[in-house]
Amino acid sequence: QVQLVESGGGLVQPGGSLRLSCTASVSIFSINGMGWYRQAPGKERELVARITSAGTTNYADSVKGRFTISRDSAKNTLYLQMNSLKPEDTAVYYCNRLIGQYNWGQGTLVTVSS
Numbered sequence: 001q002v003q004l005v006e007s008g009g010g011l012v013q014p015g016g017s018l019r020l021s022c023t024a025s026v027s028i029f030s031i032n033g034m035g036w037y038r039q040a041p042g043k044e045r046e047l048v049a050r051i052t053s054a055g056t057t058n059y060a061d062s063v064k065g066r067f068t069i070s071r072d073s074a075k076n077t078l079y080l081q082m083n084s085l086k087p088e089d090t091a092v093y094y095c096n097r098l099i100g101q102y103n104w105g106q107g108t109l110v111t112v113s114s
Contacts, residue, residue, distance in 0.1 A: 002026055002102040004095055009108030016085050020108060022078040022095035030073035033098040036080045038091035039107075049080060050098055063089070085112045 008020040020036070028034075035050040048060045049069035057069050068081040078095050092107035 002028060004102060004105035006093060006095055006105050006108040009093060009110045011111045011113065012085055013114055014086055014112055017083045018085065018110060020080040020082065020093055024076055027076050029071045029076055029078055034071065034078050034095060035098050036069055037094045037096060040091040087112045
């Protein structure tokens with residue numbers, strides 16, 4: 001069983017930045033395509049950023065140009081750098097494999113508010 005743990009969320013003002021981290025109980029990030037997902041209150045979970053095993057990245061239109069997904073395979077850690085945050089970015093953020101997803105972790109809450 002693979003366990004995923006997200007961290008780095010918090011309260012930030014609009015225009016601010018946060019860096020989220022995701023660690024796994026086993027080494028998976030170098031071989032699996034991974035994504036960051038978010039679920040806002042009253043909305044379905046959505047994929048906002050992805051990175052393939054080859055390192056190719058892409059983003060949802062809503063975050064393109066503001067968010068950057070990256071990984072450090074040696075540290076078995078996935079990152080999401082979030083800049084120019086907006087109130088509509090408020091959500092619980094999760095990481096997971098793109099295909100054949102593992103059990104979801106607890107997520108980390110990002111709140112963007114004045």
